[in-house]
Amino acid sequence: MQNYATQIKAFIIENFLFNAEGSSLGDDESFLENGIIDSTGILEVVAWIEETFGIRVPDSDLLPENFDTVQRLTTYLQRNADKHGVPAG
Amino acid sequence: MCGIAGILNISNNPLIERSSLEQMIGMLRHRGPDGSGFFLRHQVGLAHSRLSIIDLEGGAQPICNEDQTLWVIFNGEIFNYPELRRDLELRGHRFSTQSDTEVIVHLFEEKGxxxxxxxxxxxxxxxxxxxxxxxxxARDRMGIRPLFYTTHNGRFYFASEVKAIFAADATIPRTIDPEVLAEVFTLWMPADRDSIFRGVRQLAAGHYAWVESGYGMRESAYWDIPFCPPQHCREKTEGAYAEELKELLVDAVRLQLRADVPVGAYLSGGLDSSAITSLVRRYTTNQLKTFSVTFSDSSYDESREQQEVSAFLGTDHAAVNCSYDDIAAVFPKVVWHAENVLLRTAPAPLFLLSRLVRESGYKVVLTGEGADEILGGYDIFKEAKIRAFIHRNRQSHLRPLLLKRLYPYLALSPTGSAAYAERFFATDASLDDPFYAHRPRWKTTAWLRPFLCDDSMPSHHRDPVETLAAIYGEKLAGLDFFTAAQYLESKTLLTNYLLSSQGDRMAMAHSVEGRFPFLDHRVVEFACQIPPHLRMKVLNEKNILKKALADGLPTSILFRKKQPYMAPDIASFSGKAGQECSERYLSDQAVADAGLFRPVAVRQLVAKCQKGQKQGFRENMAFIGILSAQIIHEHYVKNFQTRPFGPEPTI
Incomplete structure (x- = not known):
């Protein structure tokens, strides 16, 4: 679990917060509400997940319940890993 | 840096005349204004014009070995010559100069x-x-320095630029090859080693050749860009890749600063030239003079970023501003030097920039060229990744929205976008297609082909893409689509357009040598070992380079949205100089004389461009492509003169 969360945070800080000084990201901080990731940016997150974890993400999964916080994404990845036997990072 | 030229009799022929060599080298004075030298035997002649950078006093060429059995002329630099010289001296070789050129003859004696x-x-x-x-x-691995050749009446001619070959003998045919023109109007450059002139070819990058009387020419490759399938890449962390890349770049910069004259740097305001400038400032004790282009048209201008980097790194900075008229006024000269059909005016500001460098008393500049190709920076790679992302789930209505990252103006909606994107970006194309990334570019560039005159389009003209497939197909077959795109872009656009028309020829027009630390072969070989998904991490281009430079550049430059280097095209020809240029080279009479393009189509295009409205990229490419082909026809085919744009010092 921790490994997924760490990787997600690192990717989002690097890719959307551009490593700005003092960048931090809470596990439950909403990407959309806090202006961290816009609706197109979510597709970059999907591309990263597919590239990094070999998971295929269908449109039907593209919901705030799955993608809007580090915590929710971690759960989503964990669930898919359990389903498809994908190792955690 | 210099110009080289020569003639070899390959069948029974009269002795080589010194006057022919003098005519040849006279055309290359801009490459080497500091002196010239000749080597003449009955059947062979070599000529050299020198831009002195290393061993200013003693480095005149040709240079020979101890027993005068090997004679060399050379254009370029051997950066590791002190180390090679030390080894050769230990093996008993005696050197008569301090120059890097002499290393070649002694090393050749040892190793052939x-x-x-x-x-x-x-x-x-x-x-x-x-x-x-x-x-x-022989030619360097990446094709930084040029070498053209032709055969005519039993003689083999070679030179750094085509104009020198044409000056050797007025009977050497000077015609634009319609097949190559059609290739340029598809691929941006000739598909193979041809020049735009029929019968004149170039030695390929990473190749050598033996030429001998009675046997002709035999070419062989000695190196190729070692991109490999992802499974053969080394497994390391991003941090480890970044650290190693930095070490290699520091060493490449250290070697490329070797010169007996001061070395400056180009600074565009983008990541690559900023990276080189940063490495020079941080890891050497050099004071550094930087040079850049600014534009009167603010949509192309990057002066704010240039000043930011210059201030951050403490360089002594100079800039040349380009107005529309400045670009139009020099464009005919730019094409004369480029010796190629251009589809953009982008070389013109670099021509003005090298003039600034020379006027500032500099002969050598480091530039950031090559990083986009080898480290994964171009939008064409990004576009291919997005297309592949869409391709992985073609039912998705949301995925095409990611195209907005590249094309913010696209009116994409979740419902209507999939069909649109599929059509325009061929997202249904197979990922196994070795030209997956490049096909949309070639498709849109080929829109220029209807301008070509029927007479200039042979009915059996070859398909440019098939020609590429014949040359590169085998190598590309084993690569993933991203790496294949990088390999192809490096072998074609980089070598045959950016390093030549935009690089070597524009710098040498004002006797300036460009050096390219990203194209140090050790850097290239290392970059090929980085897995493709780390070269561009999702859509983060040059990911490893950014990590390597993280502490050496302002964050705003590191994470700045990539700006492709461009200059105004049609707009540059809206002023007085542009009008004069159009009238001279694109008149009905001029177009009919050249016989390359359909006069009616050209007339309509020119009329449309003169309306002053914003033009699409097809119109921009067509206008510049046709204009540059017409300029080549005028100055190389119809009215070839040794000095069409004024005098240069004689030998």
Missing amino acids: ERCLEELNGQFAIALWDERKQKLFL
């Missing part, structure tokens, strides 16, 4: 053609082996 494997540099070499009575030609 395998000497090339030990050279770290950018070069075109011509070496006459008196014992074997054979001519050896």
Whole structure:
């Protein structure tokens, strides 16, 4: 679990917060509400997940319940890993 | 840096005349204004014009070995010459100069053609082996320095630029090859090693050749860009890749600063030139003068970023501003130097920039060229990744929205976008297609082909893409689509357009040598070992380079959205200089005389462009492509003069 969360945070800080000084990201901080990731940016997150974890993400999964916080994404990845036997990072 | 030229009799012929060599080298004075030298035997002649950078007093060429059986002329630099010289001296070789050129003859004595494997540099070499009575030609790994050749009436001619070959003998045919023109109007450059002139070819990058009387020319490759399938890449962390890349770049910069004259740097305001400037400032004790182009048209201008980097790194900065008229006024000269059909005006500001460098008393500049190709920076790679992302789930209505990252103006909606994107970006194309990334570009560039005159389009003209497939197909077949795109872009656009028309020829027009630390072969070989998903991490281009430079540049430059280097095209021809240029080269009479394009189509295009409205990229490319082809026809085919744009010092 921790490994997924760490990787997600690192990717989002690097890719959307551009490593700005003092960048931090809470596990439950909403990407959309806090202006961290816009609706197109979510597709970059999907591309990263597919590239990094070999998971295929269908449109039907593209919901705030799955993608809007580090915590929710971690759960989503964990669930898919359990389903498809994908190792955690 | 210099110009080289030569003639070899390959069948029974009169003796080589010194006057022919003088005419040839006279055309290359801009490449080497500091002196000239000749080597003449009955059947062979070599000529050299020198831009002195290393061993200012003693480095005149041709240079020979101890017993005068090997004679070399050389254009370029061998950056690791002190190390090679030390080894050769230990093996008993005696040197008569301090120049890097002399290393070549002694190393050749030891290793023959395998000497090339030990050279770290950018070069075109011509070496006459008196014992074997054979001519050896070689070109650097990435094709930084040019070498053209042709055969005519039993003679083999070679030179750094085509204009020198044409000056050797007025009977050498000077015609634009319609097949190559059609290739340029598809691929941006000739598909193979041809020049735009029929019968004039170039030695390929990473190749050498032996030329001998009675046998002609035999070419061989000694190096290729070692991109490999992802499963053969090394497994390391991003941090480890970044650290190693930085070490290699620091060493490449250290070597490329070797010169007996001061070395400056181009600074565009983008990541790559900023990276080189940063490495020079941080890891050497050099004071640094930087040079850049600014534009009166603010949509192309990056002066704010240039000043930011210059201030951050403490360089002494100078800039040349380009107005529309400045670009139009020099464009005919730019094409004369480029010797190629151009589809953009982008070389013109670099022509003005090299003039600034020269006027500032500099002969050598480092530039950031090559990083986009080898480290994964271009939008064409990004576009291919997005297309592949869409391709992985073609039912998705949301995925095409990611195209907005590249094309913010696209009116994409979740419902209507999939069909649109599929059509325009061919997202249904197979990922196994070795040209997956490039096909949309070629498709849109080929929109220019209807301008070509029927007469200039042979009915059996070859398909440019098939020509590429014949040359590169086997290599590309084993690569993933991203790596294949990088390999192809490096072998074609980088070598045959950016390093030539925009690089070597624009800098040398004002006797300035460009050096390219990203194209140090050790850097290239290392970059090929980075897995493709780390070269561009999702859509983060040059990911490893950014990590390597993280503490050396302002964050705003590191994470700045990539700006492709461009200059105004049609807009540049809206002023007085542009009008004069259009009237001279694009008149009905001029177009009919050249016989390359359909006069009616050209007339309509010119009329449309003169309306002053914003034009699409097809119109922009067509206008510049046709204009530059017409300029080549005027100055190379119809009215070839040794000095069409004014005098240069005579020999």
